[in-house]
Amino acid sequence: GTAASVHRSWEHVKGSKRAENTVNPIRRLVQGIDVKPNPALAKIDLSIGDPTVYGNLKPPREAEEALAQLVLGGTVNGYPPSMGVLESRRAVAEFFSTPLAPLEARDVYLTAGGSGALELALGAVADPGDNVLVPQPGFPLFMTTAGNLGIECKRYLIDPDRQWEANLDSIRAAVDDRTRAVVLNNPSNPCGSVWSAEHVQKVVELAAELKLVVLADEIYADMVFPPNTFVSAAEASRDAPVLVLGGISKRYVVPGWRLGWVLVHDRHNILEHAGMRNALNMLTMRMLIPSMLVQAVLPTLMDRSSVSVQQNVNSLLSTLQANAMLCVQRLGRAPALQPLEPGGALYLMVRIDLDRLGFRDDMEFTKALYAEQAVFVLPGQCFEAPGFVRIVFAAPREVLSEAMDRIQQFCEAHSS
Amino acid sequence: GTAASVHRSWEHVKGSKRAENTVNPIRRLVQGIDVKPNPALAKIDLSIGDPTVYGNLKPPREAEEALAQLVLGGTVNGYPPSMGVLESRRAVAEFFSTPLAPLEARDVYLTAGGSGALELALGAVADPGDNVLVPQPGFPLFMTTAGNLGIECKRYLIDPDRQWEANLDSIRAAVDDRTRAVVLNNPSNPCGSVWSAEHVQKVVELAAELKLVVLADEIYADMVFPPNTFVSAAEASRDAPVLVLGGISKRYVVPGWRLGWVLVHDRHNILEHAGMRNALNMLTMRMLIPSMLVQAVLPTLMDRSSVSVQQNVNSLLSTLQANAMLCVQRLGRAPALQPLEPGGALYLMVRIDLDRLGFRDDMEFTKALYAEQAVFVLPGQCFEAPGFVRIVFAAPREVLSEAMDRIQQFCEAHSS
Numbered sequence: 001g002t003a004a005s006v007h008r009s010w011e012h013v014k015g016s017k018r019a020e021n022t023v024n025p026i027r028r029l030v031q032g033i034d035v036k037p038n039p040a041l042a043k044i045d046l047s048i049g050d051p052t053v054y055g056n057l058k059p060p061r062e063a064e065e066a067l068a069q070l071v072l073g074g075t076v077n078g079y080p081p082s083m084g085v086l087e088s089r090r091a092v093a094e095f096f097s098t099p100l101a102p103l104e105a106r107d108v109y110l111t112a113g114g115s116g117a118l119e120l121a122l123g124a125v126a127d128p129g130d131n132v133l134v135p136q137p138g139f140p141l142f143m144t145t146a147g148n149l150g151i152e153c154k155r156y157l158i159d160p161d162r163q164w165e166a167n168l169d170s171i172r173a174a175v176d177d178r179t180r181a182v183v184l185n186n187p188s189n190p191c192g193s194v195w196s197a198e199h200v201q202k203v204v205e206l207a208a209e210l211k212l213v214v215l216a217d218e219i220y221a222d223m224v225f226p227p228n229t230f231v232s233a234a235e236a237s238r239d240a241p242v243l244v245l246g247g248i249s250k251r252y253v254v255p256g257w258r259l260g261w262v263l264v265h266d267r268h269n270i271l272e273h274a275g276m277r278n279a280l281n282m283l284t285m286r287m288l289i290p291s292m293l294v295q296a297v298l299p300t301l302m303d304r305s306s307v308s309v310q311q312n313v314n315s316l317l318s319t320l321q322a323n324a325m326l327c328v329q330r331l332g333r334a335p336a337l338q339p340l341e342p343g344g345a346l347y348l349m350v351r352i353d354l355d356r357l358g359f360r361d362d363m364e365f366t367k368a369l370y371a372e373q374a375v376f377v378l379p380g381q382c383f384e385a386p387g388f389v390r391i392v393f394a395a396p397r398e399v400l401s402e403a404m405d406r407i408q409q410f411c412e413a414h415s416s
Numbered sequence: 417g418t419a420a421s422v423h424r425s426w427e428h429v430k431g432s433k434r435a436e437n438t439v440n441p442i443r444r445l446v447q448g449i450d451v452k453p454n455p456a457l458a459k460i461d462l463s464i465g466d467p468t469v470y471g472n473l474k475p476p477r478e479a480e481e482a483l484a485q486l487v488l489g490g491t492v493n494g495y496p497p498s499m500g501v502l503e504s505r506r507a508v509a510e511f512f513s514t515p516l517a518p519l520e521a522r523d524v525y526l527t528a529g530g531s532g533a534l535e536l537a538l539g540a541v542a543d544p545g546d547n548v549l550v551p552q553p554g555f556p557l558f559m560t561t562a563g564n565l566g567i568e569c570k571r572y573l574i575d576p577d578r579q580w581e582a583n584l585d586s587i588r589a590a591v592d593d594r595t596r597a598v599v600l601n602n603p604s605n606p607c608g609s610v611w612s613a614e615h616v617q618k619v620v621e622l623a624a625e626l627k628l629v630v631l632a633d634e635i636y637a638d639m640v641f642p643p644n645t646f647v648s649a650a651e652a653s654r655d656a657p658v659l660v661l662g663g664i665s666k667r668y669v670v671p672g673w674r675l676g677w678v679l680v681h682d683r684h685n686i687l688e689h690a691g692m693r694n695a696l697n698m699l700t701m702r703m704l705i706p707s708m709l710v711q712a713v714l715p716t717l718m719d720r721s722s723v724s725v726q727q728n729v730n731s732l733l734s735t736l737q738a739n740a741m742l743c744v745q746r747l748g749r750a751p752a753l754q755p756l757e758p759g760g761a762l763y764l765m766v767r768i769d770l771d772r773l774g775f776r777d778d779m780e781f782t783k784a785l786y787a788e789q790a791v792f793v794l795p796g797q798c799f800e801a802p803g804f805v806r807i808v809f810a811a812p813r814e815v816l817s818e819a820m821d822r823i824q825q826f827c828e829a830h831s832s
């Protein structure tokens with residue numbers, strides 16, 4: 001009935017199912033960790049994918065100074081256009097454009113971080129009841145945001161014994177008539193892997209065969225350690241249309257600035273014809289957009305000719321590579337651990353011989369490590385990687401070195 | 417079928433229905449305005465709800481300087497917590513807390529502007545197929561974001577002949593068993609109206625009777641012209657739970673900084689019991705959050721004891737009130753126009769005697785005014801207010817004065 005006579009009570013007020021489906025597995029698992037760290041030892045947290053945590057890694061000073069000047073100049077306080085400021089979108093387009101994968105400002109949507117890019121792209125390609133393919137192990141935000149949008153996540157496997165390359169058969173097996181896109185994440189969180197150009201090629205060709213839009217989360221683009229090289233899915237794709245998701249959070253050490261992008265690489269006008277550009281435009285009407293302040297500093301930040309910015313990125317990468325090598329070498333000597341050498345990003349996956357250490361699963365390992373050695377890592381379960389733990393190697397060298405000592409002692413103490 | 421043998425073509429790739437339902441009426445109508453302004457006259461734009469457009473209105477200098485220092489200090493580049501930084505949430509809670517409507521940090525969610533607050537609150541209270549009541553005339557973003565979320569907007573009327581007070585019978589008539597909340601917007605966009613304490617009281621009491629959560633969009637809170645006074649729906653409500661939506665965009669002249677909030681005023685623990693706090697928490701897991709930079713400047717900005725910030729707000733209000741008075745007086749002398757004196761915000765609604773001027777509707781009026789006098793206002797249709805136009809009175813006095821002259825000449829030329 002519509003009349004106000006409808007007998008109503010406050011009981012009918014309830015939180016939405018949409019919210020219930022917005023699940024963050026890390027938060028649930030981490031909140032469940034009820035152990036106290038060994039009080040005799042300083043706590044060492046290697047669980048957070050935030051390069052600023054220890055203060056050792058810094059954004060390009062030039063960008064900070066340019067942003068401060070913009071704030072004081074008082075000319076960038078107004079509403080940006082819903083897709084983003086033209087000049088800033090142009091800077092992003094010029095930064096990433098290549099002969100094989102050309103970009104113009106119209107192909108760039110500025111978003112509230114990589115998280116905003118994911119929400120915008122998923123919202124444009126799929127409706128409730130549709131599904132997208134996501135990697136397993138993978139970045140939990142894919143499930144969190146897809147679930148919020150009523151989109152099912154069907155998993156495809158990436159193989160720890162083959163540099164976390166995608167198992168192509170598992171992609172074929174997962175596709176059904178409601179599958180809208182395949183999500184790629186290279187370089188990977190949580191695996192720290194960097195796919196070869198050949199493998200990226202194979203995956204995008206399969207996507208083309210299966211007629212899947214590619215959602216390529218490349219927030220760690222160019223954050224690779226030599227001899228690894230980064231090849232964007234857009235660069236490799238001749239036929240499959242690609243929406244590249246990216247942002248400034250990791251490469252410029254500013255996750256708190258909250259700016260990302262969706263890059264539209266449309267092959268054969270498939271997305272144009274599908275009304276995908278219009279879909280993206282309409283979704284931006286909600287004005288869930290990045291600040292005008294940070295948009296205005298993009299041309300300074302994303303300037304390949306800026307020596308100081310490039311130096312900052314290079315020193316970041318050499319620091320991260322040295323940190324990764326230290327962890328791989330030290331953990332390689334610990335009983336019952338197999339570190340899988342990362343090719344880039346911030347993350348090292350370590351396979352645990354649970355039986356040898358007498359632990360039921362990676363959660364029990366994580367809790368014991370924290371209780372005994374006050375070192376906190378994330379259990380692989382957070383990423384659907386049972387039997388692994390993820391270590392963030394962005395901490396200062398001496399902190400990492402201390403942590404590796406403690407992990408080694410821990411494994412020696414528990415190893416039969 | 418799930419096998420990859422599913423014959424697939426690129427034809428099945430299409431933009432989501434979700435995106436199709438994300439409609440921004442202003443954009444569609446304004447894009448349809450195909451007239452050229454009179455080249456002999458400088459264009460005057462009085463259509464955009466952005467107080468920074470002409471550069472005459474400025475944010476508190478103290479806040480700009482504090483933000484620049486924070487950027488240079490390099491300590492606020494990391495991820496904020498998903499609900500927002502505790503100290504910043506506390507500053508917002510202390511700013512708005514009153515004996516009758518107390519607030520703590522746990523009641524405050526920091527969002528990506530008022531637009532982010534609306535998306536968070538609507539997403540928490542309603543699922544696809546539910547509806548919420550929205551004012552007519554009203555702010556189009558309510559329809560844009562609700563449509564995106566699959567939530568139907570049922571209109572209740574606000575009455576131009578009674579200071580845009582809500583027609584309570586129209587609220588009763590609109591409620592049905594899928595109605596989750598009633599959206600209030602006081603002070604109002606587009607009407608510039610400010611409800612009396614008594615009227616706010618009546619509306620929240622009706623909400624309680626009908627068992628509706630109140631979503632009170634109060635982004636223009638405190639932006640009222642004496643003798644009008646602003647009373648929050650939270651302050652007036654004894655029984656109905658209230659989610660107040662707000663932000664810094666208008667009051668501090670920084671719509672480009674993109675920070676807002678949802679304030680949880682839970683009466684009798686109705687929202688707690690309904691799992692609404694949990695729903696809000698889970699929705700923040702998508703990390704569509706405001707920058708750490710602007711969060712960190714909130715304690716400076718939202719400090720009632722800061723003389724310079726308060727002076728800035730007071731001078732803003734006296735300027736806006738003077739501008740509003742100028743427009744009301746001048747348009748009052750123009751044939752066929754009835755300006756409805758605003759009590760606050762940035763907006764003046766003007767009722768047009770279309771017959772007397774020989775125009776079919778408010779769109780035709782708007783196009784002719786732009787073509788002949790190069791003055792651009794928004795047709796009432798954008799806000800479901802046929803026969804009206806909305807004027808933003810945030811421009812410098814001399815610009816407004818020139819625009820009022822031209823409107824008067826325009827009406828005299830067309831008036832029979």
Ligand SMILES: Cc1ncc(COP(=O)(O)O)c(C=O)c1O
Pocket residue numbers: 049112113114115116139141185188189217219247248249255258259260703
């Ligand atoms: C794979 C991946 N995608 C997206 C994001 C989100 O990036 P942002 O912090 O810019 O929202 C992250 C950050 O951890 C990530 O690891």
Ligand SMILES: Cc1ncc(COP(=O)(O)O)c(C=O)c1O
Pocket residue numbers: 287465528529530531532555557601604605633635663664665671674675676
């Ligand atoms: C009534 C109303 N609510 C919300 C908003 C959005 O505010 P913000 O720019 O902070 O997202 C506006 C801005 O125009 C508004 O007028």
